[in-house]
Structures are given as structure tokens and as C-alpha cells.
Amino acid sequence: MAAVRVQSLAGSGIASIPAEFIRPLHKRPGANTDGPSVQVPLIDIANISGPAHQGLREKTIADIGSAASEWGLFQVVNHGISEELIQRLEGVGKEFFDLPQEEKEKYSNNVAAGILEGYGTKLAHNIDGKLEWIDYFFHILWPPSKRDFETWPHHPPSYIEVNDEYAKALLEVVNKLLSALSVYLGVEENTMKEELGGEDLEMEMKINYYPPCPQPELALGVEPHTDMSSLTLLVPNEVPGLQVYKDGHWVGVEYVPNAIIVHIGDQLEVLSNGKYKSVLHRSVVSKDKVRMSWPVFCSPPANKVIGPIKELIDEKNPPLYNAKTFAEFKHRKINKLKQ
Ligand code: OGA
Numbered sequence: 001m002a003a004v005r006v007q008s009l010a011g012s013g014i015a016s017i018p019a020e021f022i023r024p025l026h027k028r029p030g031a032n033t034d035g036p037s038v039q040v041p042l043i044d045i046a047n048i049s050g051p052a053h054q055g056l057r058e059k060t061i062a063d064i065g066s067a068a069s070e071w072g073l074f075q076v077v078n079h080g081i082s083e084e085l086i087q088r089l090e091g092v093g094k095e096f097f098d099l100p101q102e103e104k105e106k107y108s109n110n111v112a113a114g115i116l117e118g119y120g121t122k123l124a125h126n127i128d129g130k131l132e133w134i135d136y137f138f139h140i141l142w143p144p145s146k147r148d149f150e151t152w153p154h155h156p157p158s159y160i161e162v163n164d165e166y167a168k169a170l171l172e173v174v175n176k177l178l179s180a181l182s183v184y185l186g187v188e189e190n191t192m193k194e195e196l197g198g199e200d201l202e203m204e205m206k207i208n209y210y211p212p213c214p215q216p217e218l219a220l221g222v223e224p225h226t227d228m229s230s231l232t233l234l235v236p237n238e239v240p241g242l243q244v245y246k247d248g249h250w251v252g253v254e255y256v257p258n259a260i261i262v263h264i265g266d267q268l269e270v271l272s273n274g275k276y277k278s279v280l281h282r283s284v285v286s287k288d289k290v291r292m293s294w295p296v297f298c299s300p301p302a303n304k305v306i307g308p309i310k311e312l313i314d315e316k317n318p319p320l321y322n323a324k325t326f327a328e329f330k331h332r333k334i335n336k337l338k339q
């Protein structure tokens with residue numbers, strides 16, 4: 001059965017949303033769980049690497065480490081990726097979603113059959129039997145040996161070139177962040193990267209497309225979740241919608257032009273033996289604007305065993321997580337089995 005796309009539903013001019021999208025009262029945006037307006041940490045990483053200069057490098061590392069411990073999410077600026085490249089990335093992604101519906105359907109994924117790459121809409125109903133107000137495109141971005149351009153959008157023709165350029169630039173940022181996150185824990189700076197597979201570290205691109213929603217106060221874009229990745233680096237368009245759970249409240253992430261939003265994912269929580277927090281987050285939708293976001297999930301290869309870093313474990317600090325392959329971790333999380 002062909003999926004009903006949220007974009008088509010939204011475009012059909014409905015004034016109220018179908019029941020499957022309506023959240024139970026206490027799980028709706030704007031419920032009493034909404035928090036005061038505090039700002040998530042915004043970190044200038046211009047001095048993240050290079051020689052220690054007047055303590056600027058140490059300060060940047062400390063800011064990153066404490067944000068990763070206390071929030072599990074922060075925004076970075078002066079990351080070295082040009083505004084122009086981010087605009088091109090957003091432009092080519094938007095062009096895909098602007099294609100006629102039948103063109104987009106040629107890229108349909110089939111999650112039930114294990115074909116994860118391509119165009120998708122979540123069909124599986126969760127515990128509350130609810131659906132998310134979102135369509136997406138998903139493909140492997142890195143390493144080059146694992147990507148299949150056939151599964152990437154063919155239109156516009158520059159899609160591949162722009163995403164390849166973005167992948168290379170983003171990898172530099174990922175490497176710097178992983179170094180800082182290692183140093184903050186007192187281990188060698190290449191530790192995290194090596195634990196995640198070194199050169200085999202994988203990056204996956206997801207383009208999230210949240211159409212305007214006639215009743216945004218009743219629905220969610222993505223449900224509360226933590227990412228299975230090690231780090232997720234996300235650029236959003238200018239329509240806010242991402243929220244993080246902090247001290248019992250949902251806190252909105254402010255839109256900062258050209259900033260990259262960094263999420264700590266489950267694998268870094270495990271590697272750091274709980275020092276870094278895999279952040280619970282969700283997204284809300286807008287009544288009259290399209291929200292888009294481009295998260296890149298950075299993960300170890302499937303067969304890589306991930307457990308707390310050995311140097312962090314001693315008598316006083318026993319391991320809080322069981323070591324297992326990333327494939328096993330995903331299997332257990334998807335099937336809601338104990339980790
Ligand atoms: C995700 C996600 C948030 C957003 O796709 O995993 O959390 O801001 N997206 O779109």
C-alpha cells in the first residue's frame with residue numbers, strides 16, 4: 001500500500017488533522033511540560049584546535065564538555081563551513097521536496113523490506129497509535145565506499161556534488177568535536193574517533209520536511225527520542241521547531257543563522273560511561289510555514305563493539321553500560337529490548 005505523504009495531506013487543504021496525528025493532551029506541544037525560555041549553549045569553536053593560545057582552546061573544550069554533560073545539545077558557530085555551502089545544501093534538498101509528488105515517489109524507501117535509503121514517511125504506529133507530521137529523505141553520506149548515488153536525489157543534478165562537499169567539510173567539524181570531547185574526559189584526543197571506527201565512521205544524511213500543519217498545537221513533527229548515533233550535526237531552516245528536554249521541561253532551540261546544532265547521541269553516552277548525555281528531543285510544527293532540517297547522524301560501522309572507554313573505568317567508576325556491537329544496539333533499541 002502506498003503511503004499517504006504528509007506533504008500531500010497538508011496540500012489537500014484540510015482544516016483539521018486526521019485523528020492519528022492528534023496527540024494525547026499531556027504530550028502535546030504547549031502542555032504544562034513547556035519550560036521557561038532558557039537558551040541552549042551557543043559555542044564559538046574558532047579556537048577548538050591548533051596551539052593552545054591564551055587558554056582559548058582549553059576554554060572551548062571546557063564549554064563543549066560541560067554542554068555535552070549538562071545538556072547533551074549545543075549550537076556551534078565559527079565552525080568553518082561557509083554560509084554559502086550551507087545555503088547550497090538547503091537549496092538542493094528543498095528542490096527535491098518541490099518536485100511533483102509522482103517524481104518523489106520514484107525514490108520511495110521500504111523500511112519493512114530493509115530498504116532504508118530514499119523517500120519516506122513513518123507508517124508504524126507508536127504506543128499511542130500516533131503518526132508524525134513529517135516526510136523525509138534518507139541516504140548514506142559517508143564513507144565514499146558505502147554510498148550509492150542511485151539512491152540519492154537525481155534532481156537537481158548538483159545534489160551529489162553539493163552533498164559530497166558538505167560531507168567533507170562536516171567531517172572536519174566532527175573530528176574536531178570528537179577530539180575536544182575526548183580531551184575533556186582526560187583521554188588521548190583521537191580516542192573517541194578510534195572507538196567509533198576511525199576512518200570507517202559513517203555519516204547518514206536525513207532531510208526532514210515538515211509541511212504546514214492546520215492544527216500545530218495538537219501534533220508533533222518527531223516524537224521524543226534520543227538519537228542512536230554518536231553525534232548528530234543538524235542545520236535547520238529559519239523556522240524554529242526543535243525542542244530539548246532539560247530538567248523536566250521542553251526547551252525550544254533558538255534559530256541562529258549558520259549555526260550547527262550538535263546532539264550527543266546514545267553511542268557517546270555509552271563511550272563516556274554516562275558522562276555525556278544522549279539528549280531527549282522532539283520537534284513541533286508550524287501553522288503556515290514549511291520547516292526543514294538536515295541532520296547528519298555520525299555512527300560507528302555496524303560490527304564495531306561500543307562500550308565504556310577502558311581508561312574511564314576503575315573501582316570507583318564501574319561500567320554503567322554493556323558493550324555490544326552497534327548493530328546489536330540498534331536491534332535492541334528498535335525492538336524495545338533491554339540494552
Ligand atoms: C531527527 C530529529 C529534529 C529536527 O530527525 O532525529 O530529531 O529539528 N530532528 O528536525
Ligand code: NI
Nearest residue numbers: 225226227281
Ligand atoms: Ni533526533
